Amino acid sequence: MVIKQIKYLILKELKLEMRNKYALGGILLYVVSTVFVSYLSFKKIINPSTWNALFWIILLFASINAIAKSFISETQGRLLYLYTLVSPQAVILSKIIYNSLLLSLLSTLCLMVYTLFVGNLIQDLPLFLVTLLLGSFGFSSLLTMVSAIASKSSNNFTLMAILSLPILIPLLMVLIKLSKNAIDGLEHWDYNYLMVLLFLNVIIVALSYLLFRYLWRD
Amino acid sequence: MKKNWWKIIAVVFVLYTIIAGFIFRVPAQPILHESIRNLYFHVPMWFSMMTILFVSVFHSIKYLSNSTIESDIAASQAAHTGMLVGALGLITGSIWARYTWGAWWVADTKLNGAAITMLIYMAYFVLRGSLDEDQKRARISAVYNIFAYVMLVVFLMILPRMNDSLHPGNGGNPGFNKYDLDSNMRMVFYPAVIGWILLVVWIFTLRVRLEKVKRKILFND
Numbered sequence: 001m002v003i004k005q006i007k008y009l010i011l012k013e014l015k016l017e018m019r020n021k022y023a024l025g026g027i028l029l030y031v032v033s034t035v036f037v038s039y040l041s042f043k044k045i046i047n048p049s050t051w052n053a054l055f056w057i058i059l060l061f062a063s064i065n066a067i068a069k070s071f072i073s074e075t076q077g078r079l080l081y082l083y084t085l086v087s088p089q090a091v092i093l094s095k096i097i098y099n100s101l102l103l104s105l106l107s108t109l110c111l112m113v114y115t116l117f118v119g120n121l122i123q124d125l126p127l128f129l130v131t132l133l134l135g136s137f138g139f140s141s142l143l144t145m146v147s148a149i150a151s152k153s154s155n156n157f158t159l160m161a162i163l164s165l166p167i168l169i170p171l172l173m174v175l176i177k178l179s180k181n182a183i184d185g186l187e188h189w190d191y192n193y194l195m196v197l198l199f200l201n202v203i204i205v206a207l208s209y210l211l212f213r214y215l216w217r218d
Numbered sequence: 219m220k221k222n223w224w225k226i227i228a229v230v231f232v233l234y235t236i237i238a239g240f241i242f243r244v245p246a247q248p249i250l251h252e253s254i255r256n257l258y259f260h261v262p263m264w265f266s267m268m269t270i271l272f273v274s275v276f277h278s279i280k281y282l283s284n285s286t287i288e289s290d291i292a293a294s295q296a297a298h299t300g301m302l303v304g305a306l307g308l309i310t311g312s313i314w315a316r317y318t319w320g321a322w323w324v325a326d327t328k329l330n331g332a333a334i335t336m337l338i339y340m341a342y343f344v345l346r347g348s349l350d351e352d353q354k355r356a357r358i359s360a361v362y363n364i365f366a367y368v369m370l371v372v373f374l375m376i377l378p379r380m381n382d383s384l385h386p387g388n389g390g391n392p393g394f395n396k397y398d399l400d401s402n403m404r405m406v407f408y409p410a411v412i413g414w415i416l417l418v419v420w421i422f423t424l425r426v427r428l429e430k431v432k433r434k435i436l437f438n439d
Binding site for chain 1: 282334337338341344345348349354357358360361362364365366368369370372373376
């Protein structure tokens, strides 16, 4: 039942995205221009730590911008309509899945543009891609929930950044550590950190699943 | 009087800590010298902050299940009290760091954890400020409080495994319990922790009562 609802809701999100493509185009352009600005200010980056930090900061702000709209742009009427049709769990899970697809696309594009302009220092590409995908999923689930919280207030775009940055830090630190390992090309994968990353993702999704229904009814 | 025995314990313990903390003998340690006495003031702050933040989250969960505004008042006032002791902990720690590590702020996992805690609860207050309807504010800030607290606890659990800390007992540094915290210091340290926790809980109950009185006046006018 819920699975079916989730499927329909994801299709709805996709259709809405296709109808106004400028929103998607805008966020993709945002990533490309940010990377280009940092390329013009840094030229090539040789230091792995700087390369890594800059990459994640660009991706972090792009993700906040991309996901902020997921609840904030929903009109009151549409939410009320959904309220009569589907369960709250289906709404939050479908948004999380849709947003993680969006962020995976966004982060892959970011990586391509970034390596093109700023230089490629990654020695262990598979590990970096795994980190990037898990990171996209974690970012999207956390930011979707924060977007739902922020959408309830009036000055929601500022609030989105304030509310999400402190609770994103744990995730970000694990991601930076893992991707630094990938850049250095360590002999063995550090499964401890991968497990921690998975664990964080599971916790965020579980919390959203449990708490969203309290945000939902107005 | 029967109900207030713990307040007397709080006052007696904290007074005892202040007097004994400055007068009793402490072990002579190379870098710490007399600044080791800060242990009685700096460390209990973190114990009491984590206690009172747990009280805050407990009341947030309670609010989500029963929707009474009293739980919301308790949750927000507990968070306020937590910020007070958190700030005191940062100040005492910063002064201590200046004299032992040589800087007001060093890149250390525990300091980062403390800073993130402060940031999260600042964000919590901004969120509360931006919502004006009572029940809505209570519900949404309760959700954020629970969400943020769980992330914070997870962070405080995984963080020490990722980096070493300059704090005693981490990263090969000898802990206080090894030889520094001799039985003399224990005599002051344990009462200090209990005394400060009780004092903070007392401050919290006073704040809750004050807030309720304010609301009563507001609604009567």
